[in-house]
Amino acid sequence: MDEKAKTRVGGPEDPRQGLEAVVALRRTLEALEAAQVENAFVAGWSWAQIAEVLGVSKQAVHKKHAKRIRDRYPGEPPRRKRKGE
Amino acid sequence: MIFNRFTKETRRCVVAAVEEARMLGHDSIGDEDLLLGILRADEGVAAEALSSLGVTLEGARKESEGMLSDALSSVGISLEELRREAGDAFEMRIPDYRKIPFSPKAKKVLERALREAGRLRDNHLGTEHVMLGILRDEDGKAVRMLARLGVSSEMLEDRLYELRGRAAS
Numbered sequence: 304m305d306e307k308a309k310t311r312v313g314g315p316e317d318p319r320q321g322l323e324a325v326v327a328l329r330r331t332l333e334a335l336e337a338a339q340v341e342n343a344f345v346a347g348w349s350w351a352q353i354a355e356v357l358g359v360s361k362q363a364v365h366k367k368h369a370k371r372i373r374d375r376y377p378g379e380p381p382r383r384k385r386k387g388e
Numbered sequence: 389m390i391f392n393r394f395t396k397e398t399r400r401c402v403v404a405a406v407e408e409a410r411m412l413g414h415d416s417i418g419d420e421d422l423l424l425g426i427l428r429a430d431e432g433v434a435a436e437a438l439s440s441l442g443v444t445l446e447g448a449r450k451e452s453e454g455m456l457s458d459a460l461s462s463v464g465i466s467l468e469e470l471r472r473e474a475g476d477a478f479e480m481r482i483p484d485y486r487k488i489p490f491s492p493k494a495k496k497v498l499e500r501a502l503r504e505a506g507r508l509r510d511n512h513l514g515t516e517h518v519m520l521g522i523l524r525d526e527d528g529k530a531v532r533m534l535a536r537l538g539v540s541s542e543m544l545e546d547r548l549y550e551l552r553g554r555a556a557s
Contacts, residue, residue, distance in 0.1 A: 338474040
């Protein structure tokens, strides 16, 4: 492969390494989304606001995250202020 | 059905593998999760062989995360920085209500384990057969994880036979 072609492909030399990076990104993205949705929720954002920024429907965000976040904050009211506010 | 021949130890390893995958945020059970499962269940010949070579559950988990971190670095992302940026809410763990499927690689490990049992003329499918099934995949994450821990496939395979021989006599 000449230098130009390599630049165009823009990936690592080893396809396995490139594909495994995708898997690592996917798994990390899931964790990051969960964390940022939770952060927004704790900051008092509504599902509708969170969904709008993520560019998906309110139902989609609720379905994916509500149960996990409820489980993490059992018995607490749905709207909370961040500590110290 | 292949599961009928699993020993009690092998069943526990498989259950433990699912738990490890969940904890580490692996959205499918891979060959490396089966290795972690063997270490977590800590029963049977495979766990004994690994432990005798200095492989611990903690060490293996660390390498698993190290491999994740390396994969992210290869595309210019720092797991450390991401974690710091996202705060306490960031965790790789997959919620309990989400099902985690077995990957084709993990299924192949179990198929190979069955063949290894046949080759060794064993009626049961023990953890040693699962371990051999894992070791047959040179490109697998589990084999690379072991290499990072300073354990080669040959070393581990020899130890498995040694311990089996001792258990039989």
